Amino acid sequence: MTWAESFLNPISHTWFLNIIQDDFMGGKINLENTIELLKKFQLPFDRAHVKHVFKKTVDKRKEHMINTEDFRAIYRTIVHRPEFLELFRAYSPNSKTVAHDQVVEFLKKEQYETENCETTALEIILKYEPIEEVRKRRQLSFEGFIRYMDSEECSVFKSHHRTVYQDMNYPLCDYFISSSHNTYLISDQLIGPSHLWGYTSALLKGCRCLEIDCWDGSNNEPIVHHGHTLTSKIPFRSVIQVIEKYAFEVSDYPVVLSLENHCSPQQQEVMADYLESILGEKLLTSTIGEARVTQLPSPEALKFKILIKNKKVGTLEESMLRRDLDSHGEKGEVSESENVSDDEDDSDDTAPLWPQHDSSKRKGEGTSSAPPRKKAKMKKVKIALALSDLVIYTKSEKFVSFEHSQNHQKCYENNSIGEVRARKFVKHSAREFVLHTSKFITRIYPKGTRATSSNYNPQEFWNVGCQMVALNFQTPGIQMELQNGKFLDNGGSGYILKPEFLRNQGATFTPHNVGRYSRSMSLSIKLISGHQLPPSSLSKTNKADPLVQIEIYGVPEDQTKKRSSVIKSNALSPRWDETFSFTIQVPELALIRFCVEDEISLVSNEFLGQYTLPVLSLNKGYRNVPLLAKDGTNLKPASLFVHIWYY
Template structure:
């Protein structure tokens, strides 16, 4: 039902019922003011700490009694103007400031979503993974990059997919492994932009955590025989323009499944390099695992040049002899360039 649809996340004025009543009136160009207390204001990265990490320095304790006698400054309430026409497009989910998992469980409505900064979300995922997953079974949760990423760099989205976060926001303007994982993740389900989470991340009574998969482990033995390459891109750093290609096969998923294996280097042959090498992986949670094939040119012992890659969910692999297409760093398909491999798993 959501295929090719766009979900709009924005501040909302009033309730859905009020929006439906407004549709009968002409209100083009009208706006309404909302205070910070009315909506989620957590899109600015704050110094957020877990409850058990909040400590006061000894000096602060001594001056605590003295400072409590001083008149408290009144917090200035910031107001924002919201266009009613835009507000009324928000019909499926409404932003709600995240306070704590307990607070959400007691007060949050099923149609309200939370936005959590990557730093705070990472602390929560490590310290309270079970509560985090329980939260994401009930509420849509969005993770966003911290404000100190001045160069628009990205974080690894896999660690937040592992705890069931539905929206993991990245800086799409910055290519790299993180965006390749993002593009690969959503190749699934016909590339429509929506992927169903595994059942253990939808069950409210789940005991799964990424660091303790327990009974949720469905081990897969994956074997990939890398046979050859075909018309790989030439090296831009080589004086002869001939690449010395090598292939890295990487697994991303729960911590136990993270793995990386390298092929040998084929000297001065990007046209049709032959490897005939077999790589084996044991994957505990294949439902969350991603596989990345990355072709590089060995420029020197300490420096490699990226030539192409292809990333996809492990469960999207088909057995047998397979042609693996290659994509550029910008995510554009490299015509004619590919790898040839035999895939087998059980």
């Protein structure tokens, strides 16, 4: 593509020269000046790519300086993408500008926009056209077109899914809830640090269920750490202060504090006092409406509220009566319970450094179907009523069997099940599992042998409707990419309304037998190109041999992966023009992951970037796919350019 082809409009040429003329008063500029000048064009660029193109330009010269012609060439290489020019020309009769009516046609025909296209087209021109003369004529130059195609408006992720658009008035159990495991840990499960940043970062990622392991500390101050390990300790009080500060920074919807409580009654009273005094009005201390609870309230009804998930003495109605009577004298009373811990399995599924006397609780973990397990012997542990009475809609209840829950469990009683046992239920009792989660909030947590804080695949538990699928947020990998991608939806609120077939107690859906609930989707993805991809860490020339994996995660029948060809030695602007087709049986549960890798050898690839989102959040048309690093940070301007179509 020549300079004349890129800047076909003399007005564009004049605009460009006006921007750069002051910087070339001395005739030539160096690399740093080049980078500063590129910033004036207000288009994102990767410094490493610019540096590489600059060095290529001045190669074999005595001085590492460039003139105006050199800068134009660098600008074209970084900014003027041939695939965009091809689209632009298709809607520009004179190959110079696109008129308002042609922008409208582009939106309808290529981007599948159906509403307010005239208004949207005008807004695009006014927002993205940088040349005033062209903007006044209500037209779009190639410069404006580039800026629009690079914008979030052309993102693969539907714009209205960036806000809360789902009905938030269903009961809590009808939602997937973003959940963290051992939130206080920022490294491994055995010797790593406990840190307040674990809570801050989880909340800033939209997490709505945080786990707090509470133990007796010195001077009657409860502490938080991983019991029977060498992880460091942090004060319970500090944890609650951080939660109070960041609870609703990202989402207005309720936060659940899942307490794994090993404290004495005396320190439980201290915990209760801190919860009430620090959280204040944010802490939910009574039922909404009538004391007799027959259905969980909705996320909407619980906005800006923090709920305590813990064991509870007696019924919810009894604790409400106590609070109504304002029986201050009872504040110091205690009652006995079989196990004070929130998760009867969780406290023993932690791979402690030293074996504990009560590890017999784990007997029967391997049972895979509904019949009750043989009840293990457990000592009675005392619970302070002051803490018990703060447990309202999230009472932790030991899971016995699906049959037992259907016959005895109350709507506000929640279960926690270890991943190993839960996986066997998915395999052998999926129908019962789906029925259970349609009624009761169910939390899944990692097995104790995951000492390095590795994660399981959350998809298999979302497939059966488990609301709180708790992961180690500190550990990057595909599992957290699925978690982050799923909860991008619904404005990143941390609450996703489950599909109707996972909420309807009369449905017969299972992941292995989707039956009449299957409304399959035919999906076509044309992988066109990449732009400013992260270069290989092994490359000295700022290059990579990129390939793209497109993966579908969902019910077993939908699990699939397709791979592009490899483009040799091009991280700046690889071009594929390859089309991939998928048939997705249950799109409501499916996630799609775009993963860019550098082919190091025939058997080994290096991760360069990825982006994961719900299949139903895909935009149709020509779209850019922003790439994220392993830790979830944006690699802008690194992206893929694709065309999406489905029906």
